[in-house]
Amino acid sequence: MNAHASDPHYGPTAESAAPIREGDLLLLDVWGKKKTPGSVYYDVTWMGYLGAKVPEKYAKIFKVVREARDKATHLIREQVAAGKPLQGRQVDQAARGVIEKAGYGKYFFHRTGHSIGEKVHGNGANMDGLETNDVRHLIPHTCNSIEPGIYLREFGVRSEVNVYIGEREAQVTGAIQTEILPLLA
Structure with missing residues (x-):
């Protein structure tokens, strides 16, 4: 929420937790799986705003992030469909390039993604x-x-x-967020 969302690994504690209020920006990072052997995790992050209209400063940054995400997923789909090998670092470079071009490169300080399996961060x-x-x-x-x-x-x-990679097709599993959701609209 708000400034806490600027820490990619933030988790609320008794000391740092705060009530959610109108005007707050929410970053919701959720993951889970069925309690059956062999189940695979689903791991997503969505953004919401506690108000009727998302402020432009948030929408502007989300647009850059969305374009970076979409550039990476497009690269994966394209390379898999063509049967071409693709390294993890190449996917990162595609997303990171969009953010750097927009002038926010120094504010993107973690990898673009990870494998997912029976563990949320796979091997x-x-x-x-x-x-x-x-x-x-x-x-x-x-x-x-x-x-x-x-x-x-x-x-x-x-x-x-999350992107599932098949033999010659890659697909995003689940819904794809296109804008920050106004939660009090």
Whole structure:
């Protein structure tokens, strides 16, 4: 929420928790899976605003993040459909390039995504050209998160989707957020 959203790993504590109020920006990062053997996680991040109209300063940053997310998912779909190998770092570079071009590169300080499996952070390729420069390829029958973000001092914005990679098709699983949701409209 608000400035706490500028920390990608923030989790509320008794000391840092605050009531949600009108005018607050919410970053909701949720993950879960069924309690059955072999279940795979679903891991998404959505943004909401406690008001009838999302302020332009939030919408502007979300637009850049959305474009970065979409650039990465498009690259995955395109390469998988063509049967071309794709490294995790290449996906990161696609998303990161959009954010850098918009002038927010220094405010995106984590990898673009990670593999997802029976553990929320799986053992496959990470979408990472920043932390580990992951040269592993995305392979069929795996799932990955794509979650670029921009974290300013006053607030942070992230959009996270999951991409399943088939033999010759990649698809986003679940809904795709296109704008910050006004929650009091």
